[in-house]
Amino acid sequence: MPYRLALCALLLLTACGTQYRDTSVPIVAQADFDTAQYLGKWYEIARYPVSFQEGCTATTATYQTLDANRISVVNQCRQGDPSGPLDQIKGNARIEAPGQLSVQFNRIPFLRAPYWVLWVDQDYQTAVVGVPNGRAGWILARSPDITPGTRAKADEILSQNGYDPAALIDTVHAP
Numbered sequence: 001m002p003y004r005l006a007l008c009a010l011l012l013l014t015a016c017g018t019q020y021r022d023t024s025v026p027i028v029a030q031a032d033f034d035t036a037q038y039l040g041k042w043y044e045i046a047r048y049p050v051s052f053q054e055g056c057t058a059t060t061a062t063y064q065t066l067d068a069n070r071i072s073v074v075n076q077c078r079q080g081d082p083s084g085p086l087d088q089i090k091g092n093a094r095i096e097a098p099g100q101l102s103v104q105f106n107r108i109p110f111l112r113a114p115y116w117v118l119w120v121d122q123d124y125q126t127a128v129v130g131v132p133n134g135r136a137g138w139i140l141a142r143s144p145d146i147t148p149g150t151r152a153k154a155d156e157i158l159s160q161n162g163y164d165p166a167a168l169i170d171t172v173h174a175p
Contacts (some may be wrong), residue, residue, distance in 0.1 A: 001130060020048040021134020027163030029099030029116040032047065036122040038117065041065050042140040044077075045126075045151070046168040050136050057172045058082040061140065069095050082174035119157040126150050128157045137163055144173035 015050040021027070044059035052061065056077035064072045073091045078084040090106035094114060119128040126146055130137040139146075139154045146154075156166035 017050060017135040018047050018048075019134045020137060020163055020167050021130065021131070022162040023134055024161075027102060027116065027119065027130060027132050027134075027161045029097070030119055033099035033120065034119050034124070035095060036065075038120065038127070039071065040067060041145045042127065042142065044155075044171040045139040045141050045144075045146055046170050047138045048136055048163075048167055049169055053077065055079050056087065057084070057170050058174055063093070066092055071095070071101075082172060117164070117166070118161050119154070121150070121153075126154060128154050130161055130163060134162065137168075139168070160172075 005168050020151065041062045042059070047053060047059075054107055056079065057076070058081075062076075064070075066072050070092050073093050074088065075090075076086060076088045079087055080152040082148045089105050089107070091103055093101040093103045094112070096102055099117040101115040101117070103115045104112045114131045114133075116132065117127055118130050125142045127140045128138070129140060137158060139151070139158075141150075155168075158165045158168075
């Protein structure tokens with residue numbers, strides 16, 4: 001399953017899949033993005049439906065420093081429900097520009113996919129991530145729940161970058 005997860009992830013992000021973003025609208029990564037503050041564990045709050053996350057719930061992403069230009073990536077989810085089997089994929093992200101990373105998973109080292117941080121709040125507790133082709137996007141937070149006001153702000157950022165927030169699906173985490 002992890003190999004399928006990684007392969008589909010990269011293929012969908014770079015080549016095919018449903019587009020959730022009006023690509024005529026400029027996409028803007030956060031110019032003052034601080035990689036060091038972004039490190040650590042993030043909970044997926046919502047995502048656009050993509051086949052490489054089909055059946056995933058209780059999804060998290062953990063980032064750690066590898067060197068000056070790369071961070072490690074560990075994505076995990078539970079299949080079916082928050083107590084289901086664990087699915088995990090590891091890789092790394094290369095820092096291309098402020099807020100603009102490219103992700104590569106270990107099982108398919110020849111492919112890289114864009115990962116743009118469009119917004120993080122002042123305390124690096126909530127983030128909005130997108131990709132230029134609009135085939136994926138996520139709302140992430142340091143805890144499994146966010147306030148309605150924070151969600152509204154995240155949806156606003158997605159809209160400003162050409163995404164349709166109505167197409168998001170919420171991620172279920174264990175109570």
